[in-house]
Amino acid sequence: MKFSALLLPLLTGVGLLSGQTAGRALPPPEEMPEERMRTEIILEARSPIDGTPLTPAEYEDLQAAIVDYPAPTLDPQIREIVFLLQIRRVLRPVIPFLP
Numbered sequence: 001m002k003f004s005a006l007l008l009p010l011l012t013g014v015g016l017l018s019g020q021t022a023g024r025a026l027p028p029p030e031e032m033p034e035e036r037m038r039t040e041i042i043l044e045a046r047s048p049i050d051g052t053p054l055t056p057a058e059y060e061d062l063q064a065a066i067v068d069y070p071a072p073t074l075d076p077q078i079r080e081i082v083f084l085l086q087i088r089r090v091l092r093p094v095i096p097f098l099p
Helices: 002-018 034-039 056-068 076-091
Strands: none
C-alpha cells in the first residue's frame, strides 16, 4: 500500500516533465488562430440593425451614420433621483432608520 502511494506522485511528475499533457492543451489543427482571423478582410457584412447583407461600402456608410448619431440623454430630474438613490443606498447601512 505504501509503494502505490509513493509511486503515483512519481508517475504524475514524470508525465508532467515529459510533456505528455502539452499535446492536450493545444487547439485542434482545423481551428484557425485568432491572430490570423484579425488580419483577414471581411467582404460580406451584415447590418447591426436588422441583419441584412451589405456591401463593404454600405457597411462603412452605416457605421459612420451610427457614430454620428448622438447618444440619448437622460432627463436631469431622473439623473438627480438616481443620484439621490445611490447616496441613500450607501448611507442606509450606516443610518438604518432612513425610510
